[in-house]
Amino acid sequence: MNNETINTEKREAIVQAMLELITERGFHATPMSMVAEKAGVAAGTIYHHFKSKEEIINEIYARLKANMGEALVREDASEEDYKKRFYRFWLNLYYHFIDHPKEFLFLEQYANSPFITKVTKEENQRYYQPVIDFLAEGVWSGILRNMDVELLVAMVYGSVATCVKLHLSKELDMNQNRVQQGVQASWDSVKMD
Template sequence: MNTPLIEQPIKTKTDKRQAILDTALALFVSQGFHGTSTASIAKQAGVATGTLFHHFPSKEALMECLFLTIKQEFANALLLNAHQGSKLKHNVKQLWQSALDWSLENPIKQLFFQQYSMSPMIAKNVRDQAMNSILGFISELIKQGQMMGLIAHYPVELMLENCHGQYLAATRFFIDNPHLGHNSQYRNASFELFWKAMQAD
């Protein structure tokens, strides 16, 4: 009696591309950008080096795609949990808490943000795309708050960078102190610090 052959699943182009991104994320976080070669990414992802370059012409292009993909995922998570109540501070607090939740649920991706969000390895135009296009709804929220007299009237681009820096500082604290990640006192305090930096006098 012949034993039937077990067919192995064939990786599609989408599967291979995602495998490359997932592997690059893990290696960039654990070994750093310069310490990670395209050959090591391809090998660990189970694809040929030529396949990697078919999807991404360079390591820099791979890094930029990874950065924008994760930023979009982050933005989608925030929008999914966004509330449009009548009180702006409450709406902003909901977004802040959702952002903290995302960071706790995606620690490797958050570590990637910590390492590369401010890095010169991410081109300025790519950072601008992430802040102004993908996270454009935050700019609109800032403008709304300024019109209502609740948020300080500083240039919106500068306010966005301040928001980003505050978020990175808070999530860095919770990464370093994971036992406090769901502590309401610390989470609320992190929001109040953020809000005080944004609010009008």
């Protein structure tokens, strides 16, 4: 085990501990001492790896956005029919969040928080650029309704998020049938009549 591995291990442990605690308890309700304990490091150690509590949040945000971006385009094949690709993206995102609920909850809570710096946000937009392009292309080619792409992106992301929340809150058991209703509703909301 070389030095870098050791460093990475502690850093990893801190990030993971923070992610878990923060989604369960919230930023202000998660003292650093608790993060340290859960990560199995001394309190001071955290400050060798991060300048402040907020910096950890920013690192988590960046990682989760990258994860999300990767999941989104998984198994995409550009020769497929547009609607199929839309469904795949939608479901990729949905199941990514279902599989990583803490990541979803974190992004919901902190995506619009002042803790995430503008720089961090901008640096991480690139991850979902391919899908933004995909939607823009849908509009341009007349497959999707003529909407502003920002509105389009927001509506589609919103529909995924709504379904994920329903599942996670256990308000509704999101079986395959209901997921199908969700993606179909989302598609119908944006496709050209």
